Amino acid sequence: MKSYKTSTVIEGKDITKNFQVGGAPVCVLKEISLKVQRGEFVSVMGESGSGKSTLLYILGGLDSPTGGSVYIDGTDISKLDDRKMSEMRRRKIGFVFQFYNLIANLNVEENIMLPLLLDGCKMWDYRERLEEILEVVGLKDRRKHTPRELSGGQQQRVAIARSLIGRPEILFADEPTGNLDSKTGAEIMGLLQDINKNDGQTIIMVTHSPEAAKSSSRIITVKDGAIL
Amino acid sequence: MKIILKYILVNVKERKARSVVMMLSILLSSALLFVSFCIGASYESAQRKMAIGMAGSATVSVSPADGTRPISPDEIPDLESTGQKVKVLKSAALYHEKGYYETVDLIGAELDELNKINPPRLADGGQISDFTGRQIILPDRFTSKYHIEKGDTVTLQVNQKPVAFTVSEIAAYDTVFLRHTRGATALIPYSALMEILGGEGGGSEILLEPAAGISTEELLYDLHENLAAEKYQVAQIVDEIQIEAGARQKSMPFFLISFFALTMSVFIIYSSYKVITLDRLPSIGTFRSIGATEKAVTGILLLESVLYGSVGGLLGIPAGMFALKLILRGLGKSLTEGIEIPVVMPVPVILLSFLVALAVSILSAWIPVRRASRLSVKDVVMGMVEERVVPKRFLMTAGVVLFILSVILPHLAEGNMLYLAGGISIVGMIASTIIIIPLVVDGLAACLEQLYGLIFKNEGRIAARNMKANKNTVQNITLLFISISAVIVISVVGDFVSTYITDVFRDAELQGFADGEVDQEFVEQVKQMNGVKTILPLYVFKNEIKGEGDMFTRVEATDDLEAYSAMFGLNYTAKDMEKKAAAAFEKERTVILSEDCLKEKGVKIDDIITLAKDGVEKDYRVAGSFKSRATDVEAVVPSNYAVSDFHADSYGFLAYTAQDADAVMVQIRDLFADRPNWSRTVEEFNEDALSTVSAFLKPMHSMTYFILLLAAVGVINNLLINYIQKRRTIAMYKSIGLSHRQNVSIMLIEGFTSGVIGAAIAAGVSYLEIKTVFLVAGPKITMAPELELSMFFASGAMGIAVTLAGTFIPIFKSRRMKLVEEIRYE
Secondary structure (H helix, E strand, O other): OOOOOOOEEEEEEEEEEEEEEOOEEEEEEEEEEEEEEOOOEEEEEOOOOOOHHHHHHHHOOOOOOOEEEEEEOOEEHHHOOHHHHHHHHHHOEEEEOOOOOOOOOOOHHHHHHHHHHHOOOOHHHHHHHHHHHHHHHOOHHHOOOOHHHOOHHHHHHHHHHHHHOOOOOEEEEEOOOOOOOHHHHHHHHHHHHHHHHHHOOEEEEEOOOHHHHOOOOEEEEEEOOEEO | OHHHHHHHHHHHHHOHHHHHHHHHHHHHHHHHHHHHHHHHHHHHHHHHHHHHHHHOOOOEEEEEOOOOOOEOHHHOOOOOOEEEEEEEEEEEEEEEEOOEEEEEEEEEEOHHHHHHHOOOOEOOOOOOOOOOOOEEEEEHHHHHHOOOOOOOEEEEEEOOEEEEEEEEEEEOOOHHHOOOOOOEEEEEEHHHHHHHHOOOOOEOEEEEEEOOOOOHHHHHHHHHHHOOOOOEEEEEOOOHHHHHHHHHHHHHHHHHHHHHHHHHHHHHHHHHHHHHHHHOHHHHHHHHHOOOOHHHHHHHHHHHHHHHHHHHHHHHHHHHHHHHHHHHHHHHHHOOOOOOOOOOOOHHHHHHHHHHHHHHHHHHHHHHHHHHHOOOHHHHHOOOOOOOOOOHHHHHHHHHHHHHHHHHHHHHOOOOHHHHHHHHHHHHHHHHHHHHHHHHHHHHHHHHHHHHHHHHHHHHHHHHHHHOOOHHHHHHHHHHHHHHHHHHHHHHHHHHHHHHHHOOOOOOOOOEEEEEEEOHHHHHHHHOOOOEEEEEEEEEEEOOOEEOOEEOOEEEEEOOHHHHHHHOOOEEOOOOHHHHHHHHHHHOOEEEEEHHHHHHHOOOOOOEEEEEEOOEEEEEEEEEEEEOOOOOOOEEEEHHHHHHHHOOOOEEEEEEEEOOHHHHHHHHHHHHOOOOOEEEEHHHHHHHHHHHHHHHHHHHHHHHHHHHHHHHHHHHHHHHHHHHHHHHHHHHHHHOOOOHHHHHHHHHHHHHHHHHHHHHHHHHHHHHHHHHHHHHHHHHOOOOOOOOHHHHHHHHHHHHHHHHHHOHHHHHHHHOOOHHHHHHOO
């Protein structure tokens, strides 16, 4: 097991999120504050509509809060413009979604390398890292296949590989097993656990599944927009 | 970059039909634009070639200022700027065969000299040898018309005396023989023409070539400096400004077509991109979530439109070249002058057409792409993107207000602002109609649901319901509206131009005319001819009478102003002007002026102007003003004053109406015998004019069908998009028992209804567009356009046919649909 610093990597302060539903304001998150330490594996659980996914997206910078702030490595991400935020997403954040969100017409290698390519890196310079990550997710022999030619589990592995290629500080996962059968789901959770343990990767995961949450080091439960 | 390119190429490949449609729309637009540009350039080149005609490499001519004496090359000083100097003697002759007269311009030149600036080219490719004595070289177009062969003798009337020539060679219709007016040019030895004319040397003009490295402007400057203006007239042979203006006029209708084609392409690409971006939302979300900036996403999506623009533009240019060659070949053949119009394709035009294709593609995609890349990343990733809904009431109000303003605007503008107002008005009408169409379709769909329920039962009801809030239906109707209205506007304007130019005697009563010198006895003889109804002899003064210091190009005198007005269809500036002027003509020195002349001379009605000829000056009161398409006369005065003041003694023009205008014309030509005249019935005149104009209008008409083709491409595109978006619904219907026949009838009802709505909207809006076009052009023209109901119906029917044809691909695709796959598809 690799050693890692135990400093705060992400901090949410008084996060509030309001939506307008049919003209009426709905408060989805109510002044939530939390800290996640480097190397932690945090599961966010809660019922449908509790606000857990919204919290994840706000922490990951995909959505902005109505009130409060989010700090990643000490930087208030709400103050970043599109260019800086995109850079943050490329270098410090990795995302894994329930429906994989792969580019259907690119092969496994190309999908994995996309964040680096968007960062202006040359694919050749990252061959070694690609090999390493393919080894971790167990897709070495599928590298030239397109997502259509892969199973759901394999597609999710590609998504995980893609999120890790740039060695992000934090990996956000939104229901990573939600679209998989239990066996494949367990495999994916095993993979995430390994990455957390072996590489000290910080992971924040939203899940419905108590089984999946067991893999994490801390569980946060959200109910009616607040942390219990 | 390689991966991004691969992503784009695979996208293009996966949506073959849509990609083809987008490229095709760009291809057609760029081809049309390319043709529009090149038609003007080619025509300009042909006109320049004809204008250069006799002069060849000479660019300046020097002639005596008074035109009465000959000029010798020795009179031109030897300047450093002067190259070759060629003396040319000119005269006119008449060729008479079977009662038909043809004007022949005689060019007398020393062959050795002529060869230096403009060597004649023989039809058989041979060389001219021994060109002396009464020999003549005629162009092949003239000899083939009258079946004249080399070695034949032709007799021409020169100064009203018959002169026989031996045809020594037959020349190609080129160089010296090119002309832009009717008739023919013949080349004869200088000495022979000099002898016939009874001169003692010199020429009518000296043609000058600039020395090597000297521009025409420099040569002109030197000649002006060295030749006294009162003795010599120094002129540039080619009037570039006039040639450019002529070419602009010819290419204008093609630009009108290009405008509509580009509008449609923009619409097709814009609507396609709205769907493309919707399709790509998951990818956009992925790109954004892994750190792509808005700019990067916009760039990736726009790269695809660059691809469509580049490929469409690159293919459009060769397609345009092919179309241009076809058009110009037809054009050259059908022109009465029979010239060969060179195909001119300037490199800047090629580049410009390509760049416009690219720009249209990128700019049309810009709004949907930019909107998509700016969407909230979370919404895109979670599939929660909802289209912004603009309140219907706001849209309706904005659309109606814009439409009304667009219709009113040209009525409020005047002068040069009228053109700008007209342009804004047409664009405004199109834009506001596009805004209103979705609301109109929704309203109609609600009404049709009831009606179709009665006629087509449930299938009709479903079809009408499908049309409600259906963006693809709206897009189809919009495309049809643009294309049908384009076809109607272009056809009506084209037909009008054709009628306006060819039927100049449309509002005039005369049925035939004789342009030649005739005396009272001749007039009496014509009066006695069988079937003659009215006859109007006129005194004619060409460049003889001055008015307020300037020479009138043409003054005519008549003793019956009412008959004159009717014969030439004069449109008086004010309603009661004709009667007042006619009454004044009988008792005082009065003159009526064309409106242009009135403006030019800066006089008003009832002002007194002084008319002067040969030292005689008389005051005439301006009794009226007019415009007429049938005559280019500048001023009309009473006959008795023309005789007493300006010593008019023989008539110069005779107009008539008769039961059988052709029979009278034959008799008039016989009466003239060998005397020079230009006599035509109105029908003959119109035929001649039509053959020239229709040569330009024919390709323009055929190009309007490109617009419909473009519409067909767009409609098929929309129907395919509609099908792609609806296939799950269709699959669901099918899974609960919708038969293929029912599906087909629903699609056909939808297609037919879209066609009808599109055609009806197009008919209404194009009617207003035509009104605007003629309101803008109104002050310059004297007749109103004819709007034929059949034209509106035919265009509408074509639009409906296009939509129905477009439904076949989705029908075919839905037949092969795999139900399970579609239903499971998420």
